[in-house]
Amino acid sequence: GESVGLHLPTLSVQEGDNSIINCAYSNSASDYFIWYxxxxxxxxxxxxxxxxxxxxxxxxxVTVLLNKTVKHLSLQIAATQPGDSAVYFCAENKNSxxxxxxxxxxxxxxxx
Amino acid sequence: NAxxxxxxxxxxxxxxxxxxxxxxQDMNHEYMYWYRQDPGMGLRLIHYSxxxxxxxxxEVPDGYNVSxxxxxNFLLGLESAAPSQTSVYFCASSxxxxxxxxxxxxxxxxxx
Numbered sequence: 676g677e678s679v680g681l682h683l684p685t686l687s688v689q690e691g692d693n694s695i696i697n698c699a700y701s702n703s704a705s706d707y708f709i710w711y712x713x714x715x716x717x718x719x720x721x722x723x724x725x726x727x728x729x730x731x732x733x734x735x736x737v738t739v740l741l742n743k744t745v746k747h748l749s750l751q752i753a754a755t756q757p758g759d760s761a762v763y764f765c766a767e768n769k770n771s772x773x774x775x776x777x778x779x780x781x782x783x784x785x786x787x
Numbered sequence: 788n789a790x791x792x793x794x795x796x797x798x799x800x801x802x803x804x805x806x807x808x809x810x811x812q813d814m815n816h817e818y819m820y821w822y823r824q825d826p827g828m829g830l831r832l833i834h835y836s837x838x839x840x841x842x843x844x845x846e847v848p849d850g851y852n853v854s855x856x857x858x859x860n861f862l863l864g865l866e867s868a869a870p871s872q873t874s875v876y877f878c879a880s881s882x883x884x885x886x887x888x889x890x891x892x893x894x895x896x897x898x899x
Contacts, residue, residue: 709887718791718890773818
């Protein structure tokens with residue numbers, strides 16, 4: 676079946692640097708994308724979403740970029756902080772779908 | 788506003804035993820979901836509901852049943868637990884078909 680995948684399973688960055696987490700999707704019918712942050716022992720927490728009629732969306736310290744041509748999604752975190760250490764999941768949904776389809780996650784480790 | 792709550796937080800079952808996981812949301816959301824999360828994997832959809840009195844199968848429904856008798860509650864049942872059902876179970880809810888799903892804190896289930 677179609678799947679959402681991540682390029683790197685782990686990412687280590689220094690505090691204060693910018694982080695970029697990438698995600699590839701294969702379902703060309705997907706038109707809604709979302710990023711979640713999951714801290715150890717907790718449920719996924721919504722970060723930011725984007726619809727397919729947009730290329731970029733910004734939130735507080737986070738930006739999501741969508742490239743529909745190559746089916747690629749990225750999450751940029753500015754000035755990464757120790758509290759950003761977590762597993763990040765991308766997920767997608769297509770217009771006819773009822774639920775999100777999740778990728779396997781990228782572990783972000785922020786070092787001092 | 789508690790969001791999405793789940794009970795219990797932890798449970799240990801013996802093979803063949805049954806149990807029900809309870810999910811409640813106070814956001815007046817129409818859609819509710821049950822996911823399971825296993826090590827090294829993303830979240831996989833078990834069952835979902837698009838409104839009170841409705842349920843549908845997700846990606847991995849075998850061995851589980853669900854009920855949505857009230858809009859705010861979504862129950863997940865295991866009739867005869869198996870070791871393969873050892874996992875962390877997350878409930879989520881969303882306002883509509885496309886939009887952020889908000890997750891509960893999870894139930895860690897071990898089947899011995």
